[in-house]
Amino acid sequence: MRALTIVQPGVLELQEVEDPTPGNDEVVVEVGACGLCGTDLHLIDGESPLATYPLVPGHEFSGTVVARGNGVEAPALGQRVAVDPNTHCGACRFCRSGRANLCARYAALGVTGPGAFAQFVKARAANSYTIPDALSFGQAALIEPLSCAVLGVRRCGEVLGRRALVVGAGTMGLLIGQLLAAMGASEVAIVDPLRSRLEVAATLGLGPCASSADQLAENFEVAVDATGVPKAIEAAFDAVDRGGTVLVFGVADVKARVSLSPFRIFNDEITVTGSMAVLDSFETAARLMGTGQVKVSPLLGAPFKLDQYGEALTAMRSGTGRGIKTQIAP
Template sequence: MVIEVASVGICGTDLHILDGEFAPTPYPIIPGHEFAGTVVAIGSQVTEVAEGERVAVDPSLFCAECHYCALGRENLCERWSAIGVTTSGACAEYALAPVANCQRIPEQMSLEHAALIEPLSCAVHGFDLLPCRMGEHYLVYGAGTMGLMMAQLARRAGAASVSVVDLNPDRLDVAAALGADAVARDADELDRPQGWEVVVDCTGAVPAIEDGLRRVRRGGTFEVFGVAAAEASASFSPFRVYNDEITIVGSMAVLHSFERAVALMSAGAVDAATMLSHSFALEDYAEAIEAFRQGLGRKLQINPARP
């Protein structure tokens, strides 16, 4: 199908792609994998979606034939691909997407908010991999888009408390406004010497990962959610992982979570209006990328229809 792109978010993965740190990406490529828009053309066999309907797009492309696809773990597909990552994406006026990847959005949802569904679906998958026991204490590293989403979902999942660490004081203010119980530039500033049952790194930064692993309470879980460079390595104590029965889990992209993310966005599980801070015209993409690198605002979007 052909989608007229209304909004496309800039993501940390885009920087890895642009900087040549994401091995599967061929060049040249049109980036943009967090997007929503209007269907303007469909194939002759398409009956599920009609022209004129508004959709959010799951960028994931799986082979449906390999070992991992057969196990239902398509995000680990041996031929994994994604719109805007390995094929042309949505930083353009129009984008192509299979009908199976397109989810209708509710009438009351704006297309700008709908472009947040893809990162929300990644956060939902991240929660699928956590124990999600009621009354546990969460520590989130990073108050960018993903950290703010994970913090809000933790609240909805029944966390007793949610703390957020980030070096950017402006982002910490947003985390507090969105319901974080405590925010700090360093976890040492937080009053929880016994540690947290769940610690989630949303930065991909090795110092944050190493620090976060030290903060996990005995029997707790550490989730590597942020995207680190492929060659990055982190140090940790294998003895402590063994002796304290620490669970370390990775969360990669989207898996059976996109439709649920549409429902959660529609239900107001995350404050989409607060999450969005800047909008750029398509011709200002380079400016938007530079603003993202500098940590400006919260979620930055490209709006191709913007004059």
């Protein structure tokens, strides 16, 4: 099969590699669509502490089950699935205390092992979720990022009736904004320097929309950074009201630092929290998308082919691609 391989940081090649064969309790999925995300850029640039090279990236994917190993009862052959790429050891103190997403031996397809920028990918059967019939492969490939967003908004605490702000109207900001609205936020303001993204935000019912947080008159009980950019994290912090919560959701560079007022954290009882990957949120995300409570088609354009990966990367890095979410359909 063909697989897009990061040979070493900065060096990408479309290679011919052996087809994967499923082990016990594993399936092989023929990839229907796989999203390109900020994590992939960090991997390509050699900025991920978890990765070993060569590596086939791609962790946001959906497809069809084409082979099953011993012991697999479900999913069936031919079943359309989305896969939770994260795996956990089950034995460390985090796994044993219900926080498997913080697992000491955390692993993920496309990050620590072969991912889905390939024709086929091997996955645990237990991590494979049936895709609601109404969803295309492209839409279903967004179940993984949505499941991260579900965990994120859970970590924001009470949302009902509260005023929320999302900084960044990229894929994650637009998913988080829709979730906050679905959870009963009285308003979901969203800021982004790109007007085209704010137009998509408005069609999804989010607003007020502005190019920066200081153009919004009020303070917010919940503020989410969905960019990972230090200045944006500081803007989210500065916009949060007394007693409020700031969620640092965007993936910042490992070495990045931000400037926050410790006096405000003390005096205004500000909670600053984070959210890592997926925890008991994959099935929830599949349902929210299947019922249309979270809409993703406005985020999608036509997918790129595997051999167009160069164009796909340029589109992603420049933010001027086909749609807000760049995807590859092998």
